[in-house]
Amino acid sequence: MQQTAGTIVWNEHQMEDVWLLTIEVPRIAQRIKPGQFVQVKVNNLLDPFLRRPFSLYRTFRDEGKLQLLYKVVGKGTRLMTTLKEGTSIDLIGPLGRGFTLPHHAEKIAVVGRGIGTAPLVALADEASNKGVEVYCFLSAEEKHKLVGLKEFKEMGCELYLHADTEDNVKMVTDYLKKLLPATQFDGVYVCGSKRLTREVHNLSKKYGFMSQVSLEQIMACGHGDCHGCVVELYQDKERSKKCYKRVCKEGPVFETWEVVGVYA
Amino acid sequence: MQQTAGTIVWNEHQMEDVWLLTIEVPRIAQRIKPGQFVQVKVNNLLDPFLRRPFSLYRTFRDEGKLQLLYKVVGKGTRLMTTLKEGTSIDLIGPLGRGFTLPHHAEKIAVVGRGIGTAPLVALADEASNKGVEVYCFLSAEEKHKLVGLKEFKEMGCELYLHADTEDNVKMVTDYLKKLLPATQFDGVYVCGSKRLTREVHNLSKKYGFMSQVSLEQIMACGHGDCHGCVVELYQDKERSKKCYKRVCKEGPVFETWEVVGVYA
Amino acid sequence: MPNLCVNIAGIKMKNPFTVGSGTFGNDGEFEKFFPIELLGALTPKTIRSYEWPGNPPPRLAEAAAGLLSSVGIPSKSWERFVKEDVPVLKKIPIPVIQSVIGRTEEEYVEIVKKCSDLGVFAGIELNLSCPNLKQGGLSFGSDPQASESLIKKVRKQTKLPLIAKLPPDYSNIVNVAKAVESAGADAIAMINAPRAMAIDYKTRKPVLGNKVGALSGPAIKPIAVYLVWEVYKAVSIPIIGMGGIVDFRDVIEFMSAGARAVAFGTINFIDTQAIPRALKDLENYLIENNIDDVNEIVGCAHC
Amino acid sequence: MPNLCVNIAGIKMKNPFTVGSGTFGNDGEFEKFFPIELLGALTPKTIRSYEWPGNPPPRLAEAAAGLLSSVGIPSKSWERFVKEDVPVLKKIPIPVIQSVIGRTEEEYVEIVKKCSDLGVFAGIELNLSCPNLKQGGLSFGSDPQASESLIKKVRKQTKLPLIAKLPPDYSNIVNVAKAVESAGADAIAMINAPRAMAIDYKTRKPVLGNKVGALSGPAIKPIAVYLVWEVYKAVSIPIIGMGGIVDFRDVIEFMSAGARAVAFGTINFIDTQAIPRALKDLENYLIENNIDDVNEIVGCAHC
């Protein structure tokens, strides 16, 4: 974990309100793992005051580069669209606890909705590089808002897509359900939807696979010092006691049993 | 006086830490007079919080354009150097009381030091367009820091230059002194130096010409409402009573008798 | 169209917008940037019953998301006020709330009586909170007893609605608010700018001529909203909320905390169009949220 | 090289820099971003004598040039503190000032005694100002009598330097400062973050789980500098100044106002290199300005 200046390699509009930021920052790019995030200082002024957290989207370790996929939602992300190639950007990272990919995993599933798919691309990338088979279950309001399609395809993932507008009875996890228990997953990873998180958790209880979810919470420091980013979660697997856990430190990736029934 | 959005036509580095900003903003460009100023919102964030005041440097009324010549001194002016062609910029203007050019003026003198020369370029421009002869007395720390040389030359002004490094005994007003009383000036206008203001004022008393000075003070509103930009000046020509006058409203151009002995 | 009218102690405002005293208009120029009818009420700069030069320059310094100022309420003589300003104020087609200050109870009483007798004002705001004066203002507004005694005396001088403008004084503001209410004040305006200061790191001396100044602008908004929230719980007279308002979102924030009207202050110096824009945005907000009457949102964050 | 050492009531700091309690380090991780030896003293987060969960989320909101927070001082049990934290704190090679809080006088007395008996701390900071608690903290720090009585009781429990951390309470802070001084406090830390609040304009409900929070960061700096300026005039014990410090210029501003040491707070969340950079810049400043001893600038804005 360190604070360091990166150089913007490019910053390009991807689709709808989603942009892709490529940063050359070897000291972070070479260490950061899927599910971890960086804290971005959007400009060098006092407005906006706080850094903005973004998950790792892709990393090119040899080139010392990493990519963030960001959705324009407010002042900070709007300013990020004006970042210019060749200029410097201040980052803190790698931060948080990323996804756990079991040592001898053979097959995993990622379940993402909207921009929440971003960290799952990083995970699928790592997994498929290790020869793990990745099934992708992607959801969005509308088909053209699905995130990471091209990337997952290039990695050779099996894709299951769902858009609310086209079929709002079904959920993308229905595809997952159909594959179970015939297909055995060593881990299922979800991000971007409380509803999908609950679904994945229920399936995981039924079929006994490990399932993790990446959470978001407003952050000040991003590195465990301010105690501001807590969410209320179950303390232990018995799910009898609740406690506050820091999304930036104990998370952002949690086991679904920690989350479902309290936060999702 | 109005708040309006202009379009940046260009923003180019001139010399040293001096930049030239050309803005298309017909509603201000067609009304603003030499010695008046505009209040610039440097970005649309809360940092910097206040607008920044800049005097009219040149105006191209037919094209609806005006120019500001600015020196990079702090956060606001540093941000101004990043303003991009074609983008919009929020201005309030025209503001303040400009220079008085007597109706039947035949000959005037401008005495400027450093970036303080900027409003004098506007004045010389108007005067020479009206057929008034303009003598320019310019001073700077070093010769290459003299401001407005090219512009004054193009207007056909008579130039007298002085740099501290080359001759630090003399002052540029010594040239003016030599021309007096043989040459008759209908007005002498000074900006950018308390010492030069005092000199001009003393000569004006001796030789009876009108003399004006443009002042600066930190401003919040720039349009008379906050009462924050006052300086202590003489109230009347007897110079017995002092009072506070607003630089943005009663000024920024004052008679030298108001200023000298109190503020300069 | 949703109802925007609010009633501040009998002052009928056609919308909840006024301006912070000392932050809008001057020399009779109230329409430099938009028609005055856009406002629900006008609150011109505080006056004294006597001529006063104000504080020595420099009077301003920029702060983080705020302005540090120490103007010190310069004032013309009462005679010049009557001759030069009153004729203009008479013609203002909206309620005018005149803000006044004194160094002593007697001076407050004098200026309130004089203003009331003019017959041009819709209400009188007692500035109990000027942070930039050696005497008066703050010394009343931070003391429940002193403010109660003052309001009682002043109350006898006028039938006009009396608005007490309070300083942002954490431990006392609730007690002062209760005291002015029980003494007969009809409304509360809050907050005035908190005392603050800057020191130049180069000279290591205070930046302002008066050394101490006051902080205004967005920097203080979270403090102002909190104090409105507390005072709303303690009193039943209406509150005019202010402190860092910039746009319609801030208006909704203050009204939800308990303000029935709001004042735009420092933002007027920087964005002369803030008020017209916020008014339009507020209307749209109410329509989009199916709120028929702006009064519905007053204090709604407490439920 | 200019002298940077300052002495806070016997605590020898090799430079005037410490951190605002609750804004730096955690879980024994004090060196994530720079060697701890760069600091003159370490002030870890306030502890209680009992386990406490802290306030419900959300605990944070962004403000203009500041942070709104309502963490509420979560605390592990004393047993876990001794087992997990104390061994780490023991190894810290600079003075450690432990901040403590209680809901009652008894709880303050208990935690001070326990901390003192550990023998690892260079001083104890009494948090009399936590803005996010229902009981304790603020109820002492805004009341001269209550704080005097508390300090007297606590004083008997320890020979360690006692630092009283005060809230930014305009009308009382000078009296509270005098009271804690006369009751035996050895230094004053100020300011804690002022109470503040935000309301979501969409839901029209408070943003924070705790409803009320506290404002920190550059927004409050002019207020903090002013209060240090006032307290410096009133007491002779040293002041640890804080509130919105970002860089060496702010350090000079606080010290010129009267602080002998300074604490970096919220900025640590945003710029983890603020402290090392400011330290270097301060040194250069002193050299360029021919100042041999940083103590020379303490209070120099008053002359």
Ligand SMILES: Cc1cc2nc3c(=O)[nH]c(=O)nc-3n(C[C@H](O)[C@H](O)[C@H](O)COP(=O)(O)OP(=O)(O)OC[C@H]3O[C@@H](n4cnc5c(N)ncnc54)[C@H](O)[C@@H]3O)c2cc1C
């Ligand atoms: C661990 C983590 C990873 C994230 N990864 C991504 C990602 O890969 N791509 C992406 O587009 N977004 C991601 N987000 C969300 C992203 O941080 C917010 O969308 C962004 O901060 C919004 O900033 P803004 O200034 O545009 O919006 P504003 O509305 O102006 O933000 C206001 C405040 O709210 C905070 N905030 C708003 N939304 C969020 C949020 N969802 N989470 C945390 N803070 C928020 C901001 O930090 C700011 O303090 C992530 C969030 C977290 C916590």
Ligand SMILES: Cc1cc2nc3c(=O)[nH]c(=O)nc-3n(C[C@H](O)[C@H](O)[C@H](O)COP(=O)(O)OP(=O)(O)OC[C@H]3O[C@@H](n4cnc5c(N)ncnc54)[C@H](O)[C@@H]3O)c2cc1C
């Ligand atoms: C009527 C008038 C006309 C001016 N015309 C010109 C011009 O044509 N060209 C030019 O280069 N400069 C001009 N100035 C000065 C210019 O406004 C300042 O240099 C500029 O505001 C500095 O901003 P900054 O953010 O870069 O500096 P900072 O140091 O960051 O400014 C800090 C604060 O001080 C204020 N400030 C700093 N210097 C001045 C100053 N000299 N006058 C007023 N406020 C100041 C800023 O507004 C800001 O609030 C003029 C000033 C006035 C009052």
Ligand SMILES: Cc1cc2nc3c(=O)[nH]c(=O)nc-3n(C[C@H](O)[C@H](O)[C@H](O)COP(=O)(O)O)c2cc1C
């Ligand atoms: C330059 C200036 C002058 C002010 N003058 C007065 C005044 O004369 N009377 C008064 O009651 N308040 C005065 N105020 C306080 C404002 O009316 C308002 O209460 C305060 O600034 C907080 O609101 P804001 O943050 O929106 O500016 C003044 C504020 C500023 C910045």
Ligand SMILES: Cc1cc2nc3c(=O)[nH]c(=O)nc-3n(C[C@H](O)[C@H](O)[C@H](O)COP(=O)(O)O)c2cc1C
């Ligand atoms: C998230 C957060 C937690 C804090 N926790 C404590 C605390 O536990 N004890 C304490 O005395 N002050 C605490 N403070 C107050 C700071 O130590 C400091 O007094 C205040 O934030 C002002 O300084 P700043 O503006 O530089 O942050 C906390 C502040 C913040 C922002």
Ligand code: FES
């Ligand atoms: S953001 Fe500070 S602890 Fe998580």
Ligand code: FES
């Ligand atoms: S800057 Fe506001 S009155 Fe001049």
